[in-house]
Amino acid sequence: MTSELDTSVPSRRDRARAVAYIRDLAPAMAAYVVAIVVVVAWGHLDGESPWRFVWALLPVLPVLGVVRAVVRGLRRSDEYAQLIQLRGLAVGFAVAMVAYVVLGMLTIAGLSTPAGPWIAFGAGMVSWAAATAIAAR
Amino acid sequence: MKNRIRQLRTDRGWTQAALADLLDVSRQTVNALETGRYDPSLPLAFRLARIFGRPLEAIFDPEDDQHAVPPAR
Numbered sequence: 268m269t270s271e272l273d274t275s276v277p278s279r280r281d282r283a284r285a286v287a288y289i290r291d292l293a294p295a296m297a298a299y300v301v302a303i304v305v306v307v308a309w310g311h312l313d314g315e316s317p318w319r320f321v322w323a324l325l326p327v328l329p330v331l332g333v334v335r336a337v338v339r340g341l342r343r344s345d346e347y348a349q350l351i352q353l354r355g356l357a358v359g360f361a362v363a364m365v366a367y368v369v370l371g372m373l374t375i376a377g378l379s380t381p382a383g384p385w386i387a388f389g390a391g392m393v394s395w396a397a398a399t400a401i402a403a404r
Numbered sequence: 405m406k407n408r409i410r411q412l413r414t415d416r417g418w419t420q421a422a423l424a425d426l427l428d429v430s431r432q433t434v435n436a437l438e439t440g441r442y443d444p445s446l447p448l449a450f451r452l453a454r455i456f457g458r459p460l461e462a463i464f465d466p467e468d469d470q471h472a473v474p475p476a477r
Contacts, residue, residue, distance in 0.1 A: 272414050278421035278431045345429035347442050403432065 288340040295332030302326040354402040359395025366390040406465040410438040412456045426455050 277285070302325050306312065310322035341352055366387035370380050380386070413423050413434075420438070424431045427448065436442035437452075444452065453460050 272419045278424035347433040
């Protein structure tokens, strides 16, 4: 009896929150993918036009939509889920900051790291996801 | 802090998901509460007390709480 009552089936509110999060996130992610494709295909980022800087920043707009979806998802979460997310975000932020300091110091020392910001971004995102998963166990 | 949430829930034949809906939290949160991995906030503790119709001290046992204040002599 007890095991039947301890199934991992999500509650109705869990499913409602998940649907609301996907509804917020999916359009922003789709717009981001479209913006990346458009910018890479037609942005002429390696050209001479000053408009290339505007093109390069175009994918940032849908990223703001992703941030909005994450914040709204966090606000819909209960207190325990927010605690887990906070722990994950703290680790991700710390790792990203350390990565930026490391890459910044290496750049000052003369090491060229053109992909440096993307490395720091990736390190922050991966550690955020990993720390959140570990905190949720 | 130890608690009797699992026992009170199963006595009523509720699933973790059903209790989560009553509390307006996720099933994961109910599981964390029952296994003692998370101590609820005061508002959530009072919601539990109201749902189970029991006082807080009938649900939570501060005996194992290392931060508990010892009784006055």
